[in-house]
Amino acid sequence: QQQVKQSPQSLIVQKGGISIINCAYENTAFDYFPWYQQFPGKGPALLIAIRPDVSEKKEGRFTISFNKSAKQFSLHIMDSQPGDSATYFCAGGAGSYQLTFGKGTKLSVIP
Amino acid sequence: DAGVIQSPRHEVTEMGQEVTLRCKPISGHNSLFWYRQTMMRGLELLIYFNNNVPIDDSGMPEDRFSAKMPNASFSTLKIQPSEPRDSAVYFCASSLYRNQPQHFGDGTRLSIL
Numbered sequence: 001q002q003q004v005k006q007s008p009q010s011l012i013v014q015k016g017g018i019s020i021i022n023c024a025y026e027n028t029a030f031d032y033f034p035w036y037q038q039f040p041g042k043g044p045a046l047l048i049a050i051r052p053d054v055s056e057k058k059e060g061r062f063t064i065s066f067n068k069s070a071k072q073f074s075l076h077i078m079d080s081q082p083g084d085s086a087t088y089f090c091a092g093g094a095g096s097y098q099l100t101f102g103k104g105t106k107l108s109v110i111p
Numbered sequence: 112d113a114g115v116i117q118s119p120r121h122e123v124t125e126m127g128q129e130v131t132l133r134c135k136p137i138s139g140h141n142s143l144f145w146y147r148q149t150m151m152r153g154l155e156l157l158i159y160f161n162n163n164v165p166i167d168d169s170g171m172p173e174d175r176f177s178a179k180m181p182n183a184s185f186s187t188l189k190i191q192p193s194e195p196r197d198s199a200v201y202f203c204a205s206s207l208y209r210n211q212p213q214h215f216g217d218g219t220r221l222s223i224l
Contacts, residue, residue, distance in 0.1 A: 044202070049212065097210065098167065099156065101155075
């Protein structure tokens with residue numbers, strides 16, 4: 001199965017800081033790149049998604065940056081808050097039905 | 112609007128027993144997905160249904176696993192016989208159409224002793 005490599009595995013950020021999570025993919029057929037947020041005991045929830053025809057998408061404090069030539073994309077969380085502490089998953093999909101997920105990044109935002 | 116509903120939330124059973132996990136997708140969604148989440152392998156797609164028909168079951172690990180969707184509002188994932196290596200969190204997700212965002216349930220945490 002084509003991989004999506006996600007880094008770092010864990011991240012500690014001070015409240016108010018910027019959290020950055022990176023992903024790299026292999027499958028050039030991917031045309032949909034979502035980010036999911038998962039809290040303990042809950043299912044993943046769609047946070048933000050991008051398609052490769054744009055290089056950046058911003059929704060509130062969350063921004064996806066996309067580099068098609070490098071096959072990389074990243075999630076930036078501005079003004080990180082303790083409530084953002086969760087596990088974040090990137091994914092790639094062809095037609096968005098068959099998603100290949102990264103292994104996840106556990107984010108801890110400390111006061 | 113109710114989200115994806117999974118039951119049971121937790122299941123503990125002994126090796127060799129049959130396990131049935133249940134899922135009620137969001138009303139009106141016509142695509143349904145079963146995933147398995149483990150520390151080692153992360154989130155893996157097991158099977159995908161579109162309009163109650165299994166489209167891709169290439170992720171189903173072996174014949175001990177089976178999934179059905181008898182109608183638009185109900186799906187089951189069955190493991191028979193269960194083995195300790197099946198211990199994981201199993202998620203069901205649904206989407207309005209196949210190219211729309213997937214909405215996940217809160218999962219079933221399965222422990223096989």
